[in-house]
Every structure is written in C-alpha cells, then in structure tokens.
Amino acid sequence: IQTVNIILKKTFQQFNLVCPYEPILENLAYHIYFLIIRSKIGNATYNSLLNNLKTQCPFIYEVAVYMANLIRETFYVVIADSEIGFLALVLGGMLDQEQDQDEKLKTVIVCGLHNSIGEQIQRQLSEKFFSDLDFLGTLSQLPHNAYESRHILFLSCLSEPVPYHNVLTIGSIISERDIRHIERYISEYRHNMERVQFRNLAKDFFDEKLFFHNKKFKDKYEIIRFLSGKVVEEGYADETFTEEVLQRERISSTCFMEAFAIPHSLSFSARRSAFCILSCDYPIPWDKQKIKFVCLLVLSQNDRSQFHSLYQHLVNIFFDMQSLSSISEAPDFETFMERVNQLF
Numbered sequence: 001i002q003t004v005n006i007i008l009k010k011t012f013q014q015f016n017l018v019c020p021y022e023p024i025l026e027n028l029a030y031h032i033y034f035l036i037i038r039s040k041i042g043n044a045t046y047n048s049l050l051n052n053l054k055t056q057c058p059f060i061y062e063v064a065v066y067m068a069n070l071i072r073e074t075f076y077v078v079i080a081d082s083e084i085g086f087l088a089l090v091l092g093g094m095l096d097q098e099q100d101q102d103e104k105l106k107t108v109i110v111c112g113l114h115n116s117i118g119e120q121i122q123r124q125l126s127e128k129f130f131s132d133l134d135f136l137g138t139l140s141q142l143p144h145n146a147y148e149s150r151h152i153l154f155l156s157c158l159s160e161p162v163p164y165h166n167v168l169t170i171g172s173i174i175s176e177r178d179i180r181h182i183e184r185y186i187s188e189y190r191h192n193m194e195r196v197q198f199r200n201l202a203k204d205f206f207d208e209k210l211f212f213h214n215k216k217f218k219d220k221y222e223i224i225r226f227l228s229g230k231v232v233e234e235g236y237a238d239e240t241f242t243e244e245v246l247q248r249e250r251i252s253s254t255c256f257m258e259a260f261a262i263p264h265s266l267s268f269s270a271r272r273s274a275f276c277i278l279s280c281d282y283p284i285p286w287d288k289q290k291i292k293f294v295c296l297l298v299l300s301q302n303d304r305s306q307f308h309s310l311y312q313h314l315v316n317i318f319f320d321m322q323s324l325s326s327i328s329e330a331p332d333f334e335t336f337m338e339r340v341n342q343l344f
Contacts, residue, residue, distance in 0.1 A: 003074060004029040011067045014267075016305045019094050028090060035083050036075050044080035053088045055256055058315045059308040060095065064088035065252050066266055072251075081252050104134035105189060110142050110156040110167075117157065117172050124174055125155075125182070132186050142167065153185065198313040199344050201306050202275070206340070208333040209234050210276040220286045224249060224263050227276045227296040236298055237270040244269065245296070258289040260318045260328075262311070264297035268304035279328040279336065293318065293328040317343055 008021055008028075021028070038044055054061050064087040068079045107125075111118030118138035126135055133153070146154055147164045154167045161169055168185060170178040210230060217223045228242040244265035248254070255261040276296035283290030295314060299307060318324045323343050330336035 001026055001029040004032055007067060007070045007074065010070060011063060014066055014304075015063055015307065017063070017095065021094055024090075024094065031086070031090065032071060035079070035086070036071070036077050039077040039079055039083065044082050051257075053085050053092075055315065055319065057088065057092055058256075058311050060092045061085075061088045062307075062311060063091050063095075065248070067091070069247075069251055069266060079251075084252055104132060105153050105186060106151065107133040107135050107153045107155060109135070109138040110140075110154055110158060111138050111172075112140055112158055114157070114172070115140075121155070121157070121170070121172070121174060128179065129182065129186070133182075153182075153189070155182070194309065194313050194316070195344060197309055201303070201310060202344070205273055205275045206277075206337060207234070207274055210236075210274055211333040211336060212278045213331060213336075214280050214282070215278065217284060220249065220253075220255075220261070220263075221246065223278060223284070223286070223294060224296070227263075227278060227294065231270070231274065231276050231296065231298050236272050236274050241265060241269065241298075253287055255286045255289050255291060256315060257319065258291065259321065259324060260291055260293040260295070261286050262295050262297055262314055262318075264299070264311075268299045268301050268307070270298045270300045272298075273300050273303045274298040277336070279330060281329055293324055 005025060008025070011017075012019065012021075061084070064084050067087055068084045071077070072079055109118040109122050111121070115138055122135050122138065125133065136152075142154060142156060142158070142162060143149070146152075146162070146167055150166050152166065154164075155170050156162065156167055157170060157172050168178075168181055170181070210227075212227070212230075215226070217226065224245050225242055228237075228245050231237050232239055232241055244267060245263050248266045249263055251266075253261075254263045276298060278284075278294040278296075280292045283292060284294075286294075295318070297311065297314070299310075303310075327336060327339050327343065330339055
C-alpha cells in the first residue's frame with residue numbers, strides 16, 4: 001500500500017492532477033498486487049475496452065501508461081496493454097468524480113414571473129446534467145447583454161423566440177426534445193471551446209523544418225528515430241529525447257484506429273514544445289497497421305499542464321477520417337497549414 005501510494009503521488013504530480021485517492025488506495029493496492037502476479041506468470045487479464053479507452057479517453061490512458069511504467073520499474077514486471085486498460089478504468093473513475101466546477105457550463109433559467117416553475121425546471125435539469133451544467137439561478141427576463149454573455153447558457157420559458165445562439169427556448173414542462181436541444185448545445189459549445197483553446201495553445205507549435213511528406217520507412221521505430229532526431233537537430237530537445245519516445249512506444253502503441261499515431265515521451269523534457277509531422281499519400285507501417293499520418297508530440301515543462309487538452313483535441317481531430325485525409329495528403333507545409341487552420 002505504501003509503495004502504491006508513492007506511485008500514485010508521482011503519477012498525479014507528473015500530470016498536475018489533484019484527486020483524493022485515499023478511500024480506494026487499499027483496493028487499488030490489491031488490484032496492483034494481483035496485476036503483478038499475473039504479469040510474472042504471463043496470465044494477463046483480457047480487457048475488451050482497451051481500444052475504446054485509447055480513443056475516447058486518451059489522456060486517462062496516458063496517465064495509466066505512465067503509472068504502469070512506474071509499476072514496471074518498481075516491481076520488474078512486463079505489463080500487458082490489457083492490464084493498462086484496467087488501470088485506466090480505475091483512474092478514470094477517480095478523476096471523473098473530481099470534475100471541476102469550472103468545466104461546467106454556467107446556466108440561467110429565464111422564467112418570467114413564474115419563479116416556482118423556474119426552480120422546478122432547475123431541479124429537474126440539475127439531476128439530468130449534474131456533470132455538465134452549473135446553474136446560477138433564475139431570472140424573470142432575459143438580460144439586455146445576453147448575447148455578450150456567450151459563455152452563459154440561457155434557458156428561456158418565455159414565448160417570444162430570441163435569435164441568440166446562447167439562448168434556448170424550452171417548455172415550462174421539460175420534454176425529450178428540450179433535453180436533446182440542450183445536449184446538442186453542450187456538445188457544440190465544448191467543441192468550439194476546445195478549438196479555441198487548442199488554437200491558442202498550438203499556434204506556435206508548427207515549424208516548417210519539422211514537416212515531412214511522403215518519406216518511406218520500414219517500421220515505426222525508424223519513423224520515431226527520424227522524427228525525434230529532427231526535433232533534436234532543430235534544438236527543441238536534447239539527445240535523450242529519442243530514447244524517451246521509444247521507451248513510451250515500447251510500453252503501448254500510440255497508434256489509433258489503424259489511421260494515425262501520436263508518439264511522445266513519458267516526460268516533458270523538451271526545451272520547447274512542437275509538433276513534428278510526417279504525412280503520406282500512401283500507407284506506412286506502424287506495427288501491423290498501415291497509417292498515413294504521424295504527429296510526434298514534443299512538450300516542455302512549461303506546457304505539461306496543457307497535455308490533457310492538447311492530446312485529447314489531436315485525437316478528436318484525427319479521428320475524423322475526412323479531416324485526417326485532408327491534412328495527410330497536403331503536399332507541402334503551406335497547404336498543410338491552410339488545412340490545419342480550417343480544421344483547428
């Protein structure tokens with residue numbers, strides 16, 4: 001238990017995570033104890049959710065990979081991908097419970113003079129959207145600056161429609177149609193916020209000297225050595241960076257959906273952050289898969305707190321086959337950046 005406690009502390013410090021894990025520490029220690037036994041006898045537990053975890057929760061999976069590497073170094077065992085998947089499930093459960101109020105969308109009910117109806121709607125929607133909406137209260141009428149308050153969602157029971165994107169007209173009795181409209185708005189709002197955040201973070205991460213198109217390689221390790229070598233050559237990282245990226249890749253493949261790969265290191269040791277890009281019109285080998293796009297993620301200590309949003313957004317963008325095809329087939333850096341700016 002003491003050793004697992006140290007491993008958790010190191011993992012959470014690495015990713016700037018704050019989460020009280022003490023209530024489940026003993027159970028987690030037992031899980032890791034049996035994980036070590038299974039690993040030593042070569043009897044890993046199968047986890048059919050592995051690919052879903054990698055694509056739907058890439059940041060949580062990366063935290064699990066880092067934790068698995070600490071377990072490997074501490075107990076001298078080889079940990080299978082399926083076991084990493086189980087660690088990701090446990091970590092995801094912990095971190096989901098600690099969702100920050102700031103991540104919720106501020107919401108106001110506009111209900112005219114029917115304050116009791118507004119409070120009833122708020123109670124009903126609070127149960128339905130407890131992890132998505134942060135209710136500030138009710139108003140009798142829409143404020144004159146509602147449009148300017150674009151980071152606040154106004155749910156209006158008033159009969160007259162309002163042509164503002166952040167004002168949704170709902171019934172005094174919530175229907176399934178109202179629920180769907182709210183869900184759609186939340187999804188679009190988060191997507192737009194992610195795009196703005198990503199664009200602000202990554203606007204200086206692209207470098208023409210770190211863009212490569214239609215180069216041939218025999219395997220993923222040759223690709224990683226080439227790209228990370230260019231990163232070192234251009235002064236973004238020191239000589240240890242290549243081995244750090246290779247070490248991360250040996251633990252678990254960074255390939256997604258037989259379409260793209262986002263290799264990176266377990267530490268944030270780069271001098272400057274960057275994306276090193278390899279795009280191809282034809283398939284290139286990555287383990288048993290054939291892919292057309294590789295984005296080597298290079299992060300410094302200054303940007304490590306942004307790893308979550310950067311990594312998640314990259315996966316979301318590349319997961320769209322049309323978007324991925326568009327950027328992977330860009331013949332030069334100028335065309336690539338034009339398409340990136342359209343997507344990001």
